[in-house]
Amino acid sequence: xxxxxxxxxxxEYLPDGGTDVNAIVTVSCAGAGTAxxxxxxxxxxxxxxxxxxxxxxxxxxxxxxxxxxxxSEIVDGTWFAVxxxxxxxxxAYPNVSxxxxxxxxxxSTRAAAQQAVSNFVGSGGTAISTWLDLAGxxxxxxxxxxxxxxxLLTDGENRESDHMxxxxxxxxxxxxxxxxxxxxxxxxxxxxxxxxxxLLGTVxxxxxPEEMEQQFRAMMQASMARGVADAQLRVWTxxxxxxxxxxxxxxxxxxxxxxRTEVNALTGAYPTGAxxxxxxxxxxxxxxxxxxxxxxxxxxxxxxxxxxxxxxxxLVKATWSNNTDLTAGIDEQVAHYTGQTELAAAIxxxxxxxxxxxxxxxxxxxxxxxxxxxxxxxxxxxxxLRKVVDVVDEREGTVQLKAAINKADEMALDTASTKTTRVxx
Amino acid sequence: xxxACPACGEPLxxxxxxxxxxxxxxxxxxxxxxxxxEPTDEAPLTVDDLIVSTALGRGxxxxxxxxxxxxxxxxxxxxxxxETCGAKQPKExxxxxxxxAPWVAGVCDRGLVHEDNEDAMALSAEPAPGSxxxxxxxxxxxSSVDSDVASLAGARAARDALATGLPQxxxxxxxxxxxxxxxxxxxxxxxxxxxxxxxxxxSPHPASATFACAVVEGADLWVATIGxxxxxxxxxxxxxxxxxxDDSGAQLQxxxxxxxxxxxxxxxxxxxxxxxxxxxxxxxxxxxxxALDRPGxxxxxxxxxxxxxxxxxxxxxxVSSLVAGGATTxxxxxxxxxxxxxxxxxxxxxxATLARVGDTDPTTA
Numbered sequence: 001x002x003x004x005x006x007x008x009x010x011x012e013y014l015p016d017g018g019t020d021v022n023a024i025v026t027v028s029c030a031g032a033g034t035a036x037x038x039x040x041x042x043x044x045x046x047x048x049x050x051x052x053x054x055x056x057x058x059x060x061x062x063x064x065x066x067x068x069x070x071x072s073e074i075v076d077g078t079w080f081a082v083x084x085x086x087x088x089x090x091x092a093y094p095n096v097s098x099x100x101x102x103x104x105x106x107x108s109t110r111a112a113a114q115q116a117v118s119n120f121v122g123s124g125g126t127a128i129s130t131w132l133d134l135a136g137x138x139x140x141x142x143x144x145x146x147x148x149x150x151x152l153l154t155d156g157e158n159r160e161s162d163h164m165x166x167x168x169x170x171x172x173x174x175x176x177x178x179x180x181x182x183x184x185x186x187x188x189x190x191x192x193x194x195x196x197x198x199l200l201g202t203v204x205x206x207x208x209p210e211e212m213e214q215q216f217r218a219m220m221q222a223s224m225a226r227g228v229a230d231a232q233l234r235v236w237t238x239x240x241x242x243x244x245x246x247x248x249x250x251x252x253x254x255x256x257x258x259x260r261t262e263v264n265a266l267t268g269a270y271p272t273g274a275x276x277x278x279x280x281x282x283x284x285x286x287x288x289x290x291x292x293x294x295x296x297x298x299x300x301x302x303x304x305x306x307x308x309x310x311x312x313x314x315l316v317k318a319t320w321s322n323n324t325d326l327t328a329g330i331d332e333q334v335a336h337y338t339g340q341t342e343l344a345a346a347i348x349x350x351x352x353x354x355x356x357x358x359x360x361x362x363x364x365x366x367x368x369x370x371x372x373x374x375x376x377x378x379x380x381x382x383x384x385l386r387k388v389v390d391v392v393d394e395r396e397g398t399v400q401l402k403a404a405i406n407k408a409d410e411m412a413l414d415t416a417s418t419k420t421t422r423v424x425x
Numbered sequence: 426x427x428x429a430c431p432a433c434g435e436p437l438x439x440x441x442x443x444x445x446x447x448x449x450x451x452x453x454x455x456x457x458x459x460x461x462x463e464p465t466d467e468a469p470l471t472v473d474d475l476i477v478s479t480a481l482g483r484g485x486x487x488x489x490x491x492x493x494x495x496x497x498x499x500x501x502x503x504x505x506x507x508e509t510c511g512a513k514q515p516k517e518x519x520x521x522x523x524x525x526a527p528w529v530a531g532v533c534d535r536g537l538v539h540e541d542n543e544d545a546m547a548l549s550a551e552p553a554p555g556s557x558x559x560x561x562x563x564x565x566x567x568s569s570v571d572s573d574v575a576s577l578a579g580a581r582a583a584r585d586a587l588a589t590g591l592p593q594x595x596x597x598x599x600x601x602x603x604x605x606x607x608x609x610x611x612x613x614x615x616x617x618x619x620x621x622x623x624x625x626x627x628s629p630h631p632a633s634a635t636f637a638c639a640v641v642e643g644a645d646l647w648v649a650t651i652g653x654x655x656x657x658x659x660x661x662x663x664x665x666x667x668x669x670x671d672d673s674g675a676q677l678q679x680x681x682x683x684x685x686x687x688x689x690x691x692x693x694x695x696x697x698x699x700x701x702x703x704x705x706x707x708x709x710x711x712x713x714x715x716a717l718d719r720p721g722x723x724x725x726x727x728x729x730x731x732x733x734x735x736x737x738x739x740x741x742x743x744v745s746s747l748v749a750g751g752a753t754t755x756x757x758x759x760x761x762x763x764x765x766x767x768x769x770x771x772x773x774x775x776x777a778t779l780a781r782v783g784d785t786d787p788t789t790a
Contacts, residue, residue, distance in 0.1 A: 238511030239497075266509070288511075298511035301504070315504060 002032045002228045002275070004304050006314035009333035013319050013326040014290070020244065021286045021299040023316040024333040028279035033227030035274070036078050040229055040307070041146030044079040044102055045220070046135045046176075047071065049092075050154040050183070051084040055122040059155055059183050062209030066216035067117045070151060071110055073220035078105045079145050081138045082113055085152075086124030087159070089134035092116045101138035102145070127160045128152075128195070129168035136172055147229035147274055148176035150199075151219050153212075155183040158191055165191070173198045177273050179219050181206050182415075185407040189414040190352075197254060200273035204415050207408035226274035228306060233270040234263060235284055236301040242287040246270055249337040250281035252418040253344045269305070281422070283337050284316065293322050336376055336423040343372040343381060347417035351388075351410065354401065363389075363401055371397030378421045384413040518542055518573060522756065523778075526550035529558045530755035531778030532763045536729055537771030543567055544727045544774035545576035545634075547584035557642050559587045560725040560778040562654045563616070564635040566700060575620040575632030579701060582619035583638055586612040591642060606712055609649040612638060613710050617701045624703050633702030636710065637669060639725045641780045644717045649710035652697045653728050654776075656713075657740055660721030661783075665741030668713050672699035689735055695728070720783025722758070729775035730766045755779040 010023035036043025049067050051060075067082065074080055079102040082093040093116040094103045103109050131152065139148045158165055172178070178199035180192045183206050196203040202219075206212050233256070235246055246268075248254040260268035272280070286299045300316035321327055350365030366389050373381040374394045385391075387409040389399040494501055499509030506513055519535040519542045529550035535542035543565030550558040561583045565572025592604035616636055624631045635652025648656045650669040653676075658666045670676060674693035679685055688694060699706055717723070722744060734740040747761040762777040 236508075238507075239509050241511075296513045298506040298513070301502075301506075313504065315506070 002038075002306075002311075003030050004028065004231075004306075004312040005030075006302065006304065006312040008302070008314040008316055009331050010316060011327075011329050011331045011334070012317040013321045013323070015324070015327040016293055016320060016322055017290045018318075018320065018327070019287050019290050021288060021316060021318050022331070022334045022338075023284055023300070023302075023314075024249065024331070024337055025282045025284065025302040025314045025316070026279055027233070027282065027304050027312065027314075029228060029275045030277055032225065032275055032277050034075055035147055035149075035224050035226050035229070036075070038227045042077075042079055042142075042144045043075075043147040043224075043229070044081075044139055044142060044145035044149070045074050045223065046081045046083060046102075046138060046148075046150040048083040048085055048089075048131050048135060048150055048152040049117070049120065050086075050126065050156070051090075051120050051122055051124075052086040052126045052156060053123045054126070054156045054186065055183075058209045059212075060120065060122050062212040063153060063183065064117050064120055066153070066212040068114045069213045070216040070220040071105075071113050071117070073217055073224060074105045074110070075224050076105050076107075078224075079103065079142050080105055080109075080113070082117060083131055083134055083138075084120055085126070085128070085131035085154075087127045087130075088124070089127075089130040091134065091138070092120070099141070101141040125159045126154065126156050127164070128154065128158045129160060129164040132168040132172045132178075132195070135178075136175055139176055147226070149223045149226075149274070150176055150178040151216065151223075152178055152180045152195070153183060153206075153216075154180070154187055154192065156186050157188050165195075169195055169198045174271060177201050179203075179223070181212075181215060181219075182411070183209070183212065185411055189411050193415070200271060202252070205408060205411045207412070222276065223274075225276040228275040230306070231272050231275055231311075232305045233272050233282060234267055234301075234303040234305050234310065235270070235286075236267045236303070237286050238288060238298065239266060240289055241299065243268065244285035244287055245283070246285075247283045247337075247341065248272075248280055249283045249341060250279075250420045250422055253341050253420060254418070256282075272304070281333075281337065283334065283341070286316065288318055291318075291320050293320050295320050333423060337420065339372050339376040340378065340420040343369055343376065343378060344417045344420075346372060347381070347385070347413060351414050351417075354410075359401055363399060366401070367397040367399040369397075370394055370399050376421065377423070378419075380416060380419060380421070381413075384409070384416055388413055516542075518577075522759075523548045524756050526552050526554075526558070528554040528755060528781045529560070529779070530759050531560065531562075531725075531776065532756070532759040533776045534729075534763045534767070534774065536773055536775050537767055539567065539774055541567075541573050542774050543572040543576055543634075544729065544776040545573070545580040546725075546776050546778050547577075547580035548778055549584050549588065550780070554784070555641070555643065555782045557590060558640070558723075558780040559584050560637075560639040560641075560656075560723065560780060561587075561616075562635075562637045562725045562727055562776050562778055563701070564652065564654050564727040564729075564774065564776070566633045566635075566697075566702075569630045569632045569702070570625070570628050571623065572632045572634060575623045575702070576634040578619040578623045579616035579634055579636070583612050583616040583636070586615035587638070587640060591640060591645075591647060602714070605647055609638070609640075609647065609710060609712055610708070613649060613651065613701070613708050617705060617708055620701050621703055626703075628703075631703040633700045633704065635697060635727070636701050637725050637727075639668075639723050639778075639780070641717070641723055641782060644782075646715040646717050646723055648713040648715070651699045651701060651705075651708075651710050653695070655726055655728075655731055657724040657726070657737060658715050658717070658721060659724060659737075659741050659744050660719050662719060663721075665737035665744075666715065667737045668715055670711050670713070671697075672711070673697050685735065717782050720781075722755075723780040723782060724762075725776075725778045726762070727774060727776040729771075729773035730762055730777050732773065733766055733769040755781050 084092040093113040179201040180196040256270040296319040346369040354362035392398040494507035496512035497510040524530040563576040565576035635654040637654035653671040674696040675688040678688035752761040759777040
């Protein structure tokens with residue numbers, strides 16, 4: 001049985017007239033178990049592999065091996081299917097044309113699926129909306145599957161009008177989760193990140209074919225470790241208060257503010273997807289009405305709910321004080337993650353500016369990113385940034401764009417931009 | 426023009442349902458009788474609750490019926506905060522009230538500075554005004570462990586020991602006085618036994634408490650005290666009287682001829698020389714008797730109140746002004762005295778218990 005706990009980090013002291021309360025809430029899960037094995041419903045996995053004509057022979061061979069490796073990581077008993085994606089989506093396995101579009105994993109279905117994968121041939125275009133829609137239909141064909149997860153591999157830009165993909169993402173949002181990987185450098189980070197963020201998944205680049213198998217194996221292992229099928233972050237605020245934002249800030253920055261659904265007039269729910277044994281940090285900012293010096297009040301209850309049951313709660317408080325020693329300090333966690341969030345934005349905005357030819361903005365933004373990465377101790381971001389810019393002065397954030405940049409390095413910086421580091425506690 | 430709180434006199438915000446200063450409910454037409462919900466009536470606090478919660482460690486939630494938020498009247502969550510406005514709620518041990526009869530009431534409050542409320546009280550009364558009442562106040566010593574549990578257990582044991590009334594018809598006044606003194610000594614012993622019962626024998630800082638009890642039987646007031654909790658007699662007409670005598674550093678000074686004002690602000694003024702508990706020096710209370718020959722108030726209180734109005738005349742003035750301000754019931758007057766102590770700083774736990782004697786309406790006196 002999974003056990004959750006929540007801890008709050010904040011400076012609860014507000015100055016006279018202060019209204020904005022910031023807090024980091026760490027939610028931890030232990031004893032999650034294995035996907036589909038906790039009695040709360042079955043798990044389903046769908047592997048979606050790009051089989052468009054752009055897939056070169058090396059990439060295709062690697063993709064087959066990677067999909068095969070992922071299949072071997074799926075725990076017996078899990079419902080699964082394999083989709084071959086091009087300008088249309090094809091159900092590569094199981095070989096059915098009606099009824100349930102998924103089968104349960106065992107030695108023989110695994111072997112048959114791996115056989116089907118080995119027969120992949122690259123041809124046709126890329127219409128990712130059709131891949132997502134087929135995945136949704138396959139999950140829907142097996143009602144007992146309540147934990148739905150897909151892995152999506154693409155190597156190229158989506159070749160359909162933008163609204164097609166947008167609508168397909170909307171149909172899938174809240175229904176299944178999807179981790180996305182891009183092979184090579186001909187795909188669009190922004191496009192694939194949009195899918196992954198909406199579907200509560202990760203995004204990364206696989207620059208070299210030989211890295212693909214390991215990445216697929218790791219993604220599937222991570223998914224199988226998520227024994228808690230779904231959970232909601234809930235934020236209660238007092239009457240008259242305003243939620244300024246709710247962000248996941250670790251392990252990655254994901255702004256959840258706009259994804260609120262109402263539980264009751266004072267409580268909003270934000271999706272968090274499935275949980276393994278892990279901990280995640282959330283940054284909540286609440287605006288409350290200022291009260292008199294010495295007054296203390298609750299600014300938020302931050303809860304995690306599984307199956308509509310609150311399993312853990314942290315209290316975010318506000319105390320008004322005229323002692324500036326108390327009110328002046330910003331909590332270390334809040335400051336750290338505020339910096340990390342700005343870092344993610346600076347990287348993405350800098351790379352977008354660079355792509356549009358605005359080198360001046362790109363230099364400023366990436367310079368700020370270098371400064372923030374150093375200040376918040378994000379070594380991975382620092383390493384990746386240094387492949388894209390020459391650093392003149394790290395503390396001042398002075399940089400120059402490199403004359404020649406490896407495209408894969410630039411994309412890796414982009415996909416990793418939302419990854420955060422934790423501050424030592 | 427803004428209205429003033431009938432309980433404590435602080436100005437009210439426009440449209441306020443509750444006083445920001447003392448928490449009193451103030452309706453559209455506030456009256457002295459208009460008191461807010463009394464948590465202790467709905468969900469009596471028991472010593473067992475406290476002992477169990479202490480055994481589980483501080484913060485272990487006691488299951489009680491939901492109570493209304495002190496700020497907005499909304500529902501209070503199991504976490505101790507309002508589910509509507511987020512206001513922090515006092516723990517029930519931090520603020521409780523008793524009104525055993527309309528003419529007898531008390532308020533026991535944490536104050537503003539201390540983390541816990543180690544004061545305790547226990548009251549009982551016959552329904553007929555002025556007939557028979559017992560007021561018991563104990564002030565747990567903060568430097569000892571679980572004094573909040575011990576003081577409440579001791580207060581209730583003392584009240585229960587006096588359930589059957591003081592000895593009557595013992596012949597001569599001297600014989601009766603001796604019989605009453607024995608009963609009061611037994612009461613102290615019962616309170617002490619209850620405190621010892623709640624104390625971990627291995628505790629490095631065993632619980633200890635002061636003791637004050639006032640027994641009103643018709644026109645008789647009997648008082649027994651140990652430590653520096655006090656009993657005052659505040660007649661409507663005539664000079665107020667400090668009935669009890671402290672066992673304290675200040676009292677030693679007073680006995681040596683120093684005036685009260687100087688003694689009570691000198692070094693060690695608040696050091697008590699006697700107390701209840703495992704390490705009590707002895708269990709012999711100081712006793713006193715007053716003939717209640719006119720209408721007035723009997724007040725038993727802790728030093729959290731009298732620190733701000735020690736002199737009987739000052740206390741009498743405070744009572745008079747609260748009564749004149751509309752606090753004519755014992756509960757309203759007790760609330761007013763507690764609000765006054767909090768407004769003066771609330772540096773200690775505050776307990777004020779009152780019996781109204783002589784008539785039922787002090788405003789007609």
